[in-house]
Amino acid sequence: MSQTPVLRIGLPSGSLQEPTFALFAKAGFVISGAGRSYKPNVDDPELVIRLLRAQEISRYVEHGFLDCGLTGRDWIYNNGSDVEMLCEMTFSKASDQPTRWVIAVPEDSPIQKVEDLNGKVIATEAVELTRRFLAERGVEATIEFSWGATEVKVPDLVDAIVDVTETGSSLRANKLRILETILQSSPQFIANRAAYQDAWKRAKIQKLVMLLQGAYAARDKVGLKMNLPEGNLKQLLSSLPALRKPTVSHLAQDGWIAVETVISEKIVREIIPQLKELGAEGIIEYPLNKLVY
Secondary structure, X not given: OOOOOOEEEEEEOHHHHHHHHHHHHHHOOOEEOOOOOOOOEEOOOOEEEEEEOHHHHXXXXXXOOOOEEEEEHHHHHHHOOXXXXXXXXXXXXXXXXXXXXXXXXXXXXXXXXXXXXXXXXEEEOOHHHHHHHHHHOOOOOEEEEOOOOHHHHOOOOOOEEEEEEOOOHHHHHOOEEEEEEEEEEOEEEEEOHHHHHOHHHHHHHHHXXXXXXXXXXXXXXXXXEEEEEHHHHHHHHHHOOOOOOOEEEEOOOOOEEEEEEEEEHXXXXXXXHHHHHOOOEEEEEEEOOOOOO
């Protein structure tokens, strides 16, 4: 009897684990047991999930230990991994903005530009990323690997650091100023090149990516439906451009139509009172799990 084929996926542990699991849940895949094992369960017998540090995932995908995975563009670049880049999903621990790898120095440091780092000592977890950046700028510096708490190593142990930030608040709290941004990064769904040539795995990956992208696209959207006097439709659309391309259908009651659309959740509280003023009735707001274009 033939075994059920499986797709091996690497997902990031640490700060990205919770938002990643939430995204998979919206896409329809419930992951459980992650608190006890790096091999969590998932309610799809064709998926095998491994939890790993984001720094390692692209290497395991490139070498075929994993068929695909979700990791940051920064670590793909830092590892020099040759993988299929399938889609980008900008979500993180603190915001929906890309993270940035930056060079930072103490506020009172005489270092004012990247070229001033010649001969200096820099601490970072992203050694190769930093090395390549400095080489492109013709700067020769000593780059030390940092195991963590990188911000506290200047100025006593090193002259500068290269660290990741979303808001810059941690750097400011440690009295550091950003010299320059090296790289902007966001999570990428990647695949092993050989696995992506396998017909079954390719189809499974593409379906998974479509569902994840649908869940990602719906993360800040809601559905809105209402009944409206037909004569007010033109005025409603001209007054509220956010209601673009609505679905309009006629009701059994003459002169009334049903209008349904998808809009940003951030503007619903402003839109609904205006809809009421324009004669809308039976206004319903509902959450979305997936939005597939």
